[in-house]
Every structure is written in C-alpha cells, then in structure tokens.
Amino acid sequence: MANIQSFDELLTFAAKLWPKRIAVVNPRNEETFAALRDAMEQLHVHLFLAGDAEIIRTAMGSSPSITCAPAADPQTALALCIKAAGSGEADMLMKGSVDTGTLMKGVLEEKAGLRTGRLMSDVFVFEDARRHRLTMITDGGLNVAPTLKDKIDLILNAVQVAHALGNALPRVAILSATELVSKSVPSTMEAAEIAKMGARGEIPGCIVDGPFALDNAVDEEAAREKGITSPVAGQADILVMPTIEAANALAKSTTYFAGYRLGHVVVGARVPILIPSRADKSDAKLLSIAMGMMMDVGT
Amino acid sequence: MANIQSFDELLTFAAKLWPKRIAVVNPRNEETFAALRDAMEQLHVHLFLAGDAEIIRTAMGSSPSITCAPAADPQTALALCIKAAGSGEADMLMKGSVDTGTLMKGVLEEKAGLRTGRLMSDVFVFEDARRHRLTMITDGGLNVAPTLKDKIDLILNAVQVAHALGNALPRVAILSATELVSKSVPSTMEAAEIAKMGARGEIPGCIVDGPFALDNAVDEEAAREKGITSPVAGQADILVMPTIEAANALAKSTTYFAGYRLGHVVVGARVPILIPSRADKSDAKLLSIAMGMMMDVGT
Numbered sequence: 001m002a003n004i005q006s007f008d009e010l011l012t013f014a015a016k017l018w019p020k021r022i023a024v025v026n027p028r029n030e031e032t033f034a035a036l037r038d039a040m041e042q043l044h045v046h047l048f049l050a051g052d053a054e055i056i057r058t059a060m061g062s063s064p065s066i067t068c069a070p071a072a073d074p075q076t077a078l079a080l081c082i083k084a085a086g087s088g089e090a091d092m093l094m095k096g097s098v099d100t101g102t103l104m105k106g107v108l109e110e111k112a113g114l115r116t117g118r119l120m121s122d123v124f125v126f127e128d129a130r131r132h133r134l135t136m137i138t139d140g141g142l143n144v145a146p147t148l149k150d151k152i153d154l155i156l157n158a159v160q161v162a163h164a165l166g167n168a169l170p171r172v173a174i175l176s177a178t179e180l181v182s183k184s185v186p187s188t189m190e191a192a193e194i195a196k197m198g199a200r201g202e203i204p205g206c207i208v209d210g211p212f213a214l215d216n217a218v219d220e221e222a223a224r225e226k227g228i229t230s231p232v233a234g235q236a237d238i239l240v241m242p243t244i245e246a247a248n249a250l251a252k253s254t255t256y257f258a259g260y261r262l263g264h265v266v267v268g269a270r271v272p273i274l275i276p277s278r279a280d281k282s283d284a285k286l287l288s289i290a291m292g293m294m295m296d297v298g299t
Numbered sequence: 300m301a302n303i304q305s306f307d308e309l310l311t312f313a314a315k316l317w318p319k320r321i322a323v324v325n326p327r328n329e330e331t332f333a334a335l336r337d338a339m340e341q342l343h344v345h346l347f348l349a350g351d352a353e354i355i356r357t358a359m360g361s362s363p364s365i366t367c368a369p370a371a372d373p374q375t376a377l378a379l380c381i382k383a384a385g386s387g388e389a390d391m392l393m394k395g396s397v398d399t400g401t402l403m404k405g406v407l408e409e410k411a412g413l414r415t416g417r418l419m420s421d422v423f424v425f426e427d428a429r430r431h432r433l434t435m436i437t438d439g440g441l442n443v444a445p446t447l448k449d450k451i452d453l454i455l456n457a458v459q460v461a462h463a464l465g466n467a468l469p470r471v472a473i474l475s476a477t478e479l480v481s482k483s484v485p486s487t488m489e490a491a492e493i494a495k496m497g498a499r500g501e502i503p504g505c506i507v508d509g510p511f512a513l514d515n516a517v518d519e520e521a522a523r524e525k526g527i528t529s530p531v532a533g534q535a536d537i538l539v540m541p542t543i544e545a546a547n548a549l550a551k552s553t554t555y556f557a558g559y560r561l562g563h564v565v566v567g568a569r570v571p572i573l574i575p576s577r578a579d580k581s582d583a584k585l586l587s588i589a590m591g592m593m594m595d596v597g598t
Contacts, residue, residue, distance in 0.1 A: 130556070140476060144484050177439060177547035185443050187544055214551040215578050222555075222578045245486055246545035248476035250552055252513040256521075257429070258556035279514050279521045 002294065003166035005134065007127050007261050007287055010165070011042065014290035019044050019065075022274075022289065023081035023090035026051040026074045028097040033059040035276065035285035040065060043290055048090050050077035051097075074098040078106045085271045086113040092292040094274040104142070107269050119143065119153035120268035122275070123161045124251040125291060126260045131218065134165055136238045137254075140247035141264065141275065148190055151240060152203060155194075157267035158238045159206045164294040172198070173217035173236035174210025175246070179228055181211060187242040194240075206238070207231050214239070214250070255284075263287030265295070301593065302465035304433065306426050306560050306586055309464070310341065313589035318343050318364075321573075321588065322380035322389035325350040325373045327396040332358040334575065334584035339364060342589055347389050349376035350396075373397040377405045384570045385412040391591040393573040403441070406568050418442065418452035419567035421574070422460045423550040424590060425559045430517065433464060435537040436553075439546035440563065440574065447489055450539060451502060454493075456566035457537045458505045463593040471497070472516035472535035473509025474545070478527055480510060486541040493539075505537070506530050513538070513549070554583075562586030564594070 004010050022045050027033060037060070039045045046065045049056045053070040060066055069084075071077035078098060084090040095103050107114050122141025125134050138158045143150055155172055162170035174191035181192045191210030198208025209232035215222035220234030241247035254260040262284050266273035272292040276285045303309050321344050326332060336359070338344045345364045348355045352369040359365055368383075370376035377397060383389035394402050406413050421440025424433050437457045442449055454471055461469035473490035480491045490509030497507025508531035514521035519533030527533075540546035553559040561583050565572035571591040575584045 128556070144476075175544065175548060177443075177543040185543065214548045215555055219555050225578050241548065242544045243542060244476040244484070245474065245541045246548055249474060249513045249540065249545055250548045253549055253552040254556050256514055256518050257427070257553050257559065260556065279524050 002164070004294075005132060007134070007263070010134075010287065010290050010294070014043050014293045017293055019046050020091040020293045021046040021048055021089065022092050022094050022292070023048040023050065023084045024094045024096050025081045025098045025103060026071070026077040026096040027059075028052065028055060030059070031278070031282070032096050032276075035282055035289070036060065038282060038286050039289045042286065043293065045289065045293070048081065048084050050080040050084075074102070078103060082106050082112045082114065090271070091296070092272045092274065094289070094292075095276065100275050103273070103275070107273065114269045114271060116268060116270055118156065118268045119146075119150055120266055120273070121154045121157045122264055122266050123158045124247070124262060124264045125161065125165075125287075126251070126254045126262045128218070129258075129260060133237065134167075135218070135236070136161060136170075137247050137251045138238070138240055140241070140244060140249075140251045142244075142266065144244045148193060151190075151194060152197070153268065155203055155206065155208065155238070155240055158240070160267055160295070161265065161291065162237055163205065164291075164296075167237055170206045170237040171232040171235050172203075172206045172208040172238040172240060173212045173232050174208065174240050175214060175217060176211040176242060177213060179212050179216050179226055187211065190242070209233070210240075212236070261287060263291050265291045267295070301463070303593075304431060306433070306562070309433075309586065309589050309593070313342050313592045316592055318345050319390040319592045320345040320347055320388065321391050321393050321591070322347040322349065322383045323393045323395050324380045324397045324402060325370065325376040325395040326358075327351065327354055329358070330577070330581070331395050331575075334581055334588070335359065337581060337585050338588045341585065342592065344588065344592070347380065347383050349379040349383075373401070377402060381405050381411045381413065389570070390595070391571045391573065393588070393591075394575065399574050402572070402574070406572065413568045413570060415567060415569055417455060417567045418445075418449055419565055419572070420453045420456045421563055421565050422457045423546070423561060423563045424460065424464075424586075425550070425553045425561045427517070428557075428559060432536065433466075434517070434535070435460060435469075436546050436550045437537070437539055439540070439543060439548075439550045441543075441565065443543045447492060450489075450493060451496070452567065454502055454505065454507065454537070454539055457539070459566055459594070460564065460590065461536055462504065463590075463595075466536055469505045469536040470531040470534050471502075471505045471507040471537040471539060472511045472531050473507065473539045474513060474516060475510040475541060476512060478511050478515050478525055486510065489541070508532070509539075511535070560586060562590050564590045566594070
C-alpha cells in the first residue's frame with residue numbers, strides 16, 4: 001500500500017506502477033499533447049487517442065505505447081474512449097477538446113457500463129506546504145448545489161482518493177462559515193447532520209466531523225483557541241465545501257494565492273476521469289494523471 | 300486623499316490622522332486589551348471603554364486618552380457605546396466580550412441613530428503579495444445568503460472601503476465557480492445581472508463585472524487564457540462571493556494557506572464597526588482598527 005504525503009512522492013510512486021492506459025477524447029491542442037508527452041516520459045503511460053488521426057500523428061509521432069483511434073468528430077471519439085474504458089482496454093478517461101458536460105453525459109449512459117450507482121464528483125488535491133500533507137477539497141468542479149445525500153457520495157469519492165494515496169482513515173471536515181451550529185446558517189445544520197451520520201458509522205472509511213470554519217479545520221492552534229475537541233479539528237485531510245462556488249474558489253486560492261501545487265480527478269465512475277482545464281498548469285495536468293493512476297491501488 | 304497600496308502604508312497613514320476615538324463594548328480579556336494598547340501606541344487612538352471599571356483600570360491603567368464608562372453588564376456597556384457613537388463622541392465601535400448578534404441588533408435599533416438605510420456587511424481586506432495591492436472579499440462575516448438586492452449593498456460597502464483607502468474606481472468581480480453564464484449555475488446568472496446593472500450606471504463609484512472564477516478575477520494570464528475581455532478580469536480589487544461560506548473560506552485561505560496579512564471592518568452603519576474574532580492575530584486586529592480609522596477619509 002502506498003503512503004504518499006507529497007506530490008513528489010506521488011510522481012515517484014506512479015512512475016513505478018504497471019503502465020496504465022489513458023483514453024483521451026479528441027486531443028487537438030498542443031497543451032494537451034505536451035501533457036501527454038510528459039506523462040509518457042515520466043509516468044510511462046500508454047495512450048489510446050481518439051480523434052483526428054493526422055493531427056494526433058503529427059503531434060505524437062508513432063510509438064508502441066500509442067494507439068490512435070481515428071474519429072471524425074468529438075462524439076465519435078467519445079464513444080470510442082468510453083468503449084475502451086468499459087471493456088477494460090483503458091484505465092482512465094481524459095478530456096481533450098470536448099465539452100465536460102458532453103463527456104459526463106456519455107459516461108452516465110447505461111450502455112457505457114461505467115456507472116457505479118454513486119454520484120461522480122471532482123476531487124481537488126493540494127499539497128499543504130504548511131502541514132506537509134496532501135489535502136483534498138470537494139466539489140469545485142461538477143456538483144453545483146449538492147444535497148445532503150449527494151454530499152455523502154462526495155465524501156465517499158474523496159475518501160477513495162485518500163485511500164488510494166495511502167491515507168487509510170482520512171479526517172473529513174464539513175465546512176461552513178463557522179464552527180457553531182446555528183439555524184441562521186443552514187450549512188452548519190447540514191454539517192451537524194453529516195457529522196452525526198459519521199459518528200453512527202454510516203460513512204465508512206473515514207472520521208467525519210463538522211461544522212468547521214476553514215481556520216479551525218486546518219490549523220490546530222485556531223481549533224484550540226475556539227476550544228473545539230475533535231479528531232478532525234485542525235487536522236482535516238478532506239474539506240467538504242457546501243457549494244461548488246466555495247469549493248472552486250478555495251481550491252483556486254491555494255494555487256493563485258498560496259502558490260501550492262494542485263491536481264484533480266473525477267471519481268465515482270468505474271474509471272477515474274480527468275477534466276483538465278485550459279488554465280491548469282502542465283504540472284497540474286501531470287499530477288492529475290498520476291492521481292488517476294493511483295485510483296485502483298490500495299483499495 | 301490617501302492612496303494606500305499596502306498595509307504598511309495603511310498603518311503609517313492612519314498613525315498621522317487626527318486621533319480617533321474607539322468605543323469598546325465590554326473589554327474583558329487580555330488579547331483585547333493588548334490590541335487596544337497597540338492601537339494607542341501605534342495609531343494614537345483614544346478609547347471609550349464601557350464595562351467592568353476595575354478590570355479595565357487594572358488592564359489599561361489611567362491615561363488622558365482613556366475614558367472608562369462603568370457598566371454592570373454587556374447590555375449596559377453596549378448601550379453606552381452606541382450612545383457615544385450616535386452622539387459623535389466615538390468614531391467607531393469595537394466588540395469586546397459581547398455577542399456579535401447582540402452588538403448588531405443594538406446598532407440596528409432605530410433609537411441608536413446609527414442606521415444608514417444600507418445593509419451592514421463585513422469587508423475583509425488582504426494584501427495580495429503577488430499583485431501588490433489591497434484586495435477585498437465580502438461578505439464572510441454577516442450576511443449568510445445575500446439576495447441580489449443585498450449584494451448591491453455589499454458592493455457599495457466594499458467600494459466605500461476601497462475609496463477610503465484611496466482607490467477611486469475599484470474593480471469589482473462578482474464571483475462564481477465559472478466565468479460562463481449558465482442556467483445550471485444560478486450564481487453565474489445573478490452575477491450577469493449585477494454586471495449589467497453596473498454597466499447601466501446603477502452601481503456608482505466602481506467598475507463591476509462577472510461572473511468570474513477566482514483565477515480569472517485575480518490573475519491576468521488566466522483571464523487571457525480564457526479569452527475574457529473585461530477591465531475587471533485579472534485585476535479585481537473587490538471579490539464579491541455568492542455566499543458567506545465561500546467568502547469566509549476564501550478570506551481565511553489567504554491567511555492560513557498563503558500567509559497574507561488580513562483585516563476586516565463592518566461597513567453600512569454610520570460608524571465603522573470592528574468585530575475581531577478570538578482567532579484573529581494581533582496584527583489583524585491592529586489593521587482592522589487602522590481601516591476603521593480611514594473610513595471617513597477621502598469620501
């Protein structure tokens with residue numbers, strides 16, 4: 001089992017895995033190709049590239065590690081990639097020039113055989129330099145206003161990532177703007193409900209508590225000052241935000257303000273799904289691929 | 300008019316102002332007293348301290364700059380402070396050992412004479428080391444789920460802070476999880492509505508645009524990569540978050556992850572109100588007082 005505390009360790013570990021095959025839907029632009037070349041070189045991945053054969057061959061050349069599946073349009077490329085993932089020919093899916101919504105819709109189709117019955121959600125992982133540990137934020141990418149039931153899936157998906165990285169019992173903080181349960185802040189009441197579900201054993205594989213404000217979730221001194229007694233306070237590995245806006249802003253803040261490294265992976269389908277955005281740095285893309293590679297390790 | 304780009308400049312400028320008087324509601328603990336002593340020494344403030352006379356005199360000694368107003372309980376201390384602020388005897392209110400809700404309720408009473416007709420909101424200010432400018436986040440402290448109408452007041456309040464610091468035409472970004480207007484993300488539609496109100500001249504004293512994701516609001520390269528043309532993109536001075544949870548987590552992230560300095564002030568009443576929390580560092584308390592001191596400058 002892995003026991004990965006940093007992104008450098010993640011890259012080292014992933015490079016030693018049995019080669020994984022990534023199915024890429026309609027790769028077209030140079031930044032996608034650059035990320036794929038990095039991943040071949042550093043992580044020894046195999047590629048299943050569905051899209052314009054000429055563009056793909058020009059950009060990637062030919063290699064025994066590359067399968068090129070010609071497809072006339074993004075929809076056909078998507079169908080080919082989904083088939084490859086469904087049949088086990090590919091270990092993960094990655095978005096090229098195709099809309100995230102279209103990609104997700106394809107994955108959710110019954111015939112794709114990729115559904116698990118669990119909601120899919122995006123898990124951001126950043127390296128908290130201050131605390132020397134990989135920390136997760138969810139869901140800043142897919143679920144706009146998750147219900148309580150949705151949030152349980154969000155938690156289970158993030159916990160799966162933590163387990164894959166070797167954190168066997170991650171500490172999950174349900175965040176709000178305050179650590180006090182108050183009727184005037186509905187997200188604190190929902191956090192209390194989820195925390196109690198955790199305490200009753202309804203959310204396996206992790207320790208859940210909430211509500212917390214960010215400071216008392218990630219900073220032990222702040223938690224002490226507020227007098228919070230909880231195994232999660234100040235030590236959270238997973239930050240579950242109430243809305244997509246809160247999760248997205250917090251995740252981007254760790255990159256744009258704190259300068260932390262970041263990767264993210266969509267969990268909840270039978271294979272991990274990567275939805276890199278154009279604003280993602282190449283390092284973020286490589287880290288996301290490495291995380292995707294870990295997802296069947298240690299579970 | 301001030302033209303303040305950093306917290307060091309803020310402290311230097313505030314120290315040169317004609318002394319301001321702060322009415323403090325029921326100061327009782329050492330960290331509050333320490334912040335007040337700092338403010339007397341560095342910012343030459345005068346103090347109106349309402350509460351337990353013996354505790355106050357023991358902690359603060361006697362000084363021509365200190366008025367001690369004996370009060371048997373927090374409610375009486377609050378009434379004395381509100382009267383001082385209402386009559387012009389005090390220039391700002393500061394919370395000691397009293398509940399924020401109780402303080403705000405007192406301020407909102409008609410007879411206090413402190414209402415302006417505008418909503419009160421908390422404005423966080425942080426020093427964005429990367430961009431060398433003071434940037435504001437609102438509202439992470441008071442308004443849980445502000446409506447569109449509420450958000451206009453939140454903007455006007457933050458704009459008032461920006462003006463007080465010498466930024467005559469602040470750039471206001473209405474944030475969501477994405478810069479695309481989409482029915483599936485309601486906060487993007489509201490952002491579009493507010494942006495158009497700004498374009499039609501309905502929100503004076505600033506340039507408003509949205510929706511933005513955090514990256515394309517504060518990072519010019521990210522804005523360029525997304526092809527966004529806007530005077531606010533990548534250059535936001537004020538970040539208006541959709542909910543209290545998003546604003547609170549983002550503000551705390553700048554301190555706990557990025558290590559930025561931070562202060563905050565409640566605007567919208569006839570005097571600025573300071574609601575320091577126990578987790579605020581002493582630097583944050585001093586910066587908050589300095590910001591409160593600026594609020595009648597340059598407007």
